[in-house]
Amino acid sequence: MLVPVRSGKSFRVVSPPESALVLRDVAEELERVLQRFGEITNCGPSNRITILFKPGIFGHHRVGRAVDIYEVGNVRLDVWKHRWDQAVRRGLEAANAKGRSAILKAERRRNFGWLLYKTLQCFGRWSQPCGYPIQLFGPWTRTEGPWMGISDFLLQAHRDHIHVAK
Numbered sequence: 236m237l238v239p240v241r242s243g244k245s246f247r248v249v250s251p252p253e254s255a256l257v258l259r260d261v262a263e264e265l266e267r268v269l270q271r272f273g274e275i276t277n278c279g280p281s282n283r284i285t286i287l288f289k290p291g292i293f294g295h296h297r298v299g300r301a302v303d304i305y306e307v308g309n310v311r312l313d314v315w316k317h318r319w320d321q322a323v324r325r326g327l328e329a330a331n332a333k334g335r336s337a338i339l340k341a342e343r344r345r346n347f348g349w350l351l352y353k354t355l356q357c358f359g360r361w362s363q364p365c366g367y368p369i370q371l372f373g374p375w376t377r378t379e380g381p382w383m384g385i386s387d388f389l390l391q392a393h394r395d396h397i398h399v400a401k
């Protein structure tokens with residue numbers, strides 16, 4: 236019943252198939268959004284962007300409805316987040332608002348970790364169990380949403396990967 240998330244024309248899954256085994260509708264949604272992400276980052280058949288999953292254990296993972304993404308473009312998510320935080324800091328040190336927005340604009344284009352998170356947020360249809368937040372958690376959840384009220388505990392638990400469930 237469970238199937239792996241397969242590579243597409245613009246992205247390549249570099250982890251073993253068993254790292255992201257999900258139900259078919261979940262795989263199809265992920266493949267659709269990851270294809271979109273690859274296009275956003277100007278990747279195609281000759282330079283597909285790489286995605287690395289690792290198996291999860293709890294909650295939606297048990298029933299094949301969740302995946303955890305740890306690397307994108309051969310760089311770990313916590314490293315992308317570190318680069319992002321550095322850019323934000325440089326922005327705060329900029330002489331004026333114009334300088335600040337130029338720094339952040341450049342970072343938004345080249346930070347594939349942040350871009351992946353935003354693509355999943357903007358183009359994916361993810362689970363929202365009754366009484367719970369939308370099931371998209373990662374290093375950017377507190378600042379970018381969808382659940383800005385994420386607890387310190389959960390934010391810390393997702394500092395090095397993006398969890399998404401359908």
Ligand SMILES: [Zn+2]
Pocket residue numbers: 291292296301302303397398399
């Ligand atoms: Zn997870």
